[in-house]
Amino acid sequence: MRDRQKAERAGRVGETAAAWWLRLKGWRILARRVRTPAGEVDLIAKRGNLVAFVEVKRRKTGEELDFAIDHFRLTRVAKAAESLAHRYLEPGDDMRVDVILIAPGRALRHIENAWIG
Structure with a gap:
């Protein structure tokens, strides 16, 4: 349970960082x-007449970011x-x-229009 709470807290920190960056x-927002x-x-x-539905992924390392998002997760976000x-x-x-995508020591990576469905 403790790991889940840490992950939840880290996710919120990542979302806050992403919101400020946007x-x-x-x-x-x-x-x-x-x-x-x-x-x-x-x-x-929202910026101008564009509304972005944003999935934020924060990982401990940049290498982990390569596996943070997949078709299943993007499909779920697109449906939502x-x-x-x-x-x-x-x-x-x-x-x-x-x-x-966010990882300590790495530049935030913004993938625009990640879902083309």
Whole structure:
């Protein structure tokens, strides 16, 4: 149980770092940790007429980041994004699924439009 709590805490730290990074890039954070029956979206951000549903992965090493995201996880986020779109998109808005990868000592990596489904 202790490891699970540590992982949860580390995930929240990663999400906070990702949210600040997005803000610095001109994004407005609309929501954090939104749960749906299809899955969870870590961050929902908007810049201009683009809404990004963002999956954040934080790992202990950069090497672990290579295995942090896969088709299954992206599919889950995409399904959750589809179910949430009506709440966050305005007429004329576009949406996409992004991934932010974080590891200590490494530059944050933002993968735009990670889901093409």
